[in-house]
Amino acid sequence: MRRKLVVGNWKMHGSHAANAELLAGVLAAKPYLADVAMCVPFPYLSEVAVALTGSHLLWGAQDVSAHEQGAYTGEVSSTMLAEFGCRYAIVGHSERRACHNETDQLVADKAKAALAHGVTPIVCVGETLAQREAGETEMVVKRQLSAVIHTLTHCIGEIVVAYEPVWAIGTGRTATPEQAQEVHALLRKQLHAATPHAGGMRLLYGGSVKPDNAAALFAQPDIDGGLIGGASLKAGDFVAICRAAA
Numbered sequence: 180m181r182r183k184l185v186v187g188n189w190k191m192h193g194s195h196a197a198n199a200e201l202l203a204g205v206l207a208a209k210p211y212l213a214d215v216a217m218c219v220p221f222p223y224l225s226e227v228a229v230a231l232t233g234s235h236l237l238w239g240a241q242d243v244s245a246h247e248q249g250a251y252t253g254e255v256s257s258t259m260l261a262e263f264g265c266r267y268a269i270v271g272h273s274e275r276r277a278c279h280n281e282t283d284q285l286v287a288d289k290a291k292a293a294l295a296h297g298v299t300p301i302v303c304v305g306e307t308l309a310q311r312e313a314g315e316t317e318m319v320v321k322r323q324l325s326a327v328i329h330t331l332t333h334c335i336g337e338i339v340v341a342y343e344p345v346w347a348i349g350t351g352r353t354a355t356p357e358q359a360q361e362v363h364a365l366l367r368k369q370l371h372a373a374t375p376h377a378g379g380m381r382l383l384y385g386g387s388v389k390p391d392n393a394a395a396l397f398a399q400p401d402i403d404g405g406l407i408g409g410a411s412l413k414a415g416d417f418v419a420i421c422r423a424a425a
């Protein structure tokens with residue numbers, strides 16, 4: 180039985196005051212029956228770590244460098260994240276693939292760098308609306324995951340995968356539970372071919388998850404939780420989604 184995981188992706192939102200209010204609201208509602216984490220902007224890692232230490236809630240980053248250290252201005256290494264007690268790092272979010280030209284191989288290298296220092300990568304895959312309408316969903320998500328499988332080889336079982344159809348992100352247009360399950364099943368099959376641990380791996384769904392659609396998505400056999408954007412910024416909504424994952 181896989182324990183559900185709900186991860187908030189704050190994206191580029193937050194302020195000291197807003198973070199304190201949000202964290203207080205989420206902390207007040209514990210305990211949770213699912214694993215819960217928040218992936219926050221780099222400057223807020225230390226305050227989030229302080230607020231969440233001892234609470235069973237976990238925290239992470241939204242990106243990580245593929246490099247150990249060196250002349251990479253603006254990048255943050257997994258060694259640094261590990262020093263902040265980061266448990267997770269999102270890699271390959273579609274916003275980074277689109278806005279920062281991240282390739283499948285770079286995403287795979289970032290996942291490898293994260294794992295090397297004990298930070299679990301949450302590897303995002305997903306098709307655009309044009310790709311879905313052209314019948315390319317399976318090809319695209321398999322290609323994205325395949326780069327990670329080939330780069331991580333025997334460690335692939337240690338990652339979390341998030342299926343985030345690009346057309347469902349921030350649009351209010353969520354995939355139906357059946358549409359999401361269909362892709363999750365494909366990804367699970369691909370992982371089964373790569374590792375004996377695929378059955379225990381957590382595959383999250385992301386894209387306009389809200390309190391009113393979370394339970395139906397999480398009830399699907401291969402959906403093990405969610406990666407939550409907008410709704411993770413409202414304590415009440417995020418708590419309701421975490422409860423739906425019980």
Ligand code: 13P
Binds near residue numbers: 272347350351387406
């Ligand atoms: P929304 O939940 O705002 O659609 O964002 C999803 C997402 O991109 C999480 O990583």
